[in-house]
Amino acid sequence: MWAARLDDTDSVVSLFTKRLSVAEAIDLADLVRHAPVIVQPYVEKAYELRITVVAGRVFACRIDSQLSTRTMTDWRRYDFEHTPHAPIQLEPKLEDALRDFMRVCAVQYAAIDMIVRPDGAHLFVEANPAGQFGWIEELTGLRISDAIADWLVADLDSTR
Numbered sequence: 001m002w003a004a005r006l007d008d009t010d011s012v013v014s015l016f017t018k019r020l021s022v023a024e025a026i027d028l029a030d031l032v033r034h035a036p037v038i039v040q041p042y043v044e045k046a047y048e049l050r051i052t053v054v055a056g057r058v059f060a061c062r063i064d065s066q067l068s069t070r071t072m073t074d075w076r077r078y079d080f081e082h083t084p085h086a087p088i089q090l091e092p093k094l095e096d097a098l099r100d101f102m103r104v105c106a107v108q109y110a111a112i113d114m115i116v117r118p119d120g121a122h123l124f125v126e127a128n129p130a131g132q133f134g135w136i137e138e139l140t141g142l143r144i145s146d147a148i149a150d151w152l153v154a155d156l157d158s159t160r
Contacts, residue, residue, distance in 0.1 A: 017073055017074040017076075018073070019042055019073055025039060042073075043115050043117065043123060044117060044118055045065065045066055045072075045115050045116065045117065045118075046066065046116050046117060046118045046120070047062055047063060047064050047065060047066060047116050048062075048063045048065050048075055048113065048114065048115055048116065049061065049062060049063065049088070049090075049112075049113070049114040049115075049116060049122075050063060050111060050112070050113055050131075050133075050136055051090070051098060051111070051112040051113075051114065052109075052110075052111050052112070052131070052133045052136065052142075052144050053098055053099070053102050053109065053110050053112065054108070054109050054144065054147040054148055054151055055108050055109070055147070055150075055151035055154070056099055056102070057147045058090065058095045058098060058099070059087075059133075059136070059142045059143075059144050059147070060087065060088045060089070060090045061085050061086065061087060061088065061136045061139075061140050061142065062084075062085070062086050062087075062088040063075050063083060063084075063085055064083060064084045064085075064086075065083055067082055067083060067084065068082035068083045070082070070083075071083045080135075080139065085135075085136065085139040085140055086140060087140045087141070087142055094122060098112060101127070102127075105127070107127070107129050108151065109129060109148070109151075110127040110128060110129050110131060111127070111128045111131020111132065111133060112124070112125075112126070112127045112128075112131075113125040113126050113127075113128075133145075
């Protein structure tokens with residue numbers, strides 16, 4: 001998210017994401033030069049994935065962000081009524097790759113975001129070791145909280 005004063009007033013805006021042309025991004029450079037900003041090319045999407053991995057257990061949710069103009073660029077602009085969320089089974093090869101990634105990173109929990117392009121290619125966006133999962137669980141019935149509880153109890157038992 002970034003914040004900037006975009007005109008001569010004292011009003012400040014914050015944005016998660018916004019599609020800009022190269023010229024627009026350059027025009028804003030002075031306004032955001034002291035703010036954390038990530039600039040990246042736009043990727044066309046078929047849909048997006050929020051994949052929650054808990055101690056090797058994989059919970060994948062398909063987010064049909066392209067069905068709502070509000071969420072087309074960024075699903076975090078939430079429009080639950082028009083943006084279906086549904087459990088999805090990932091291909092075993094992708095699940096194995098995510099487990100390998102978690103092992104290499106020595107992380108037991110992460111909320112992983114991916115984009116699935118119209119050609120079916122999966123693009124990794126980020127892995128957040130403190131990512132939220134409650135809304136995914138509520139919308140899909142995926143038992144992420146149970147997996148976290150199981151992991152914590154197993155970890156506690158292993159220290160006794």
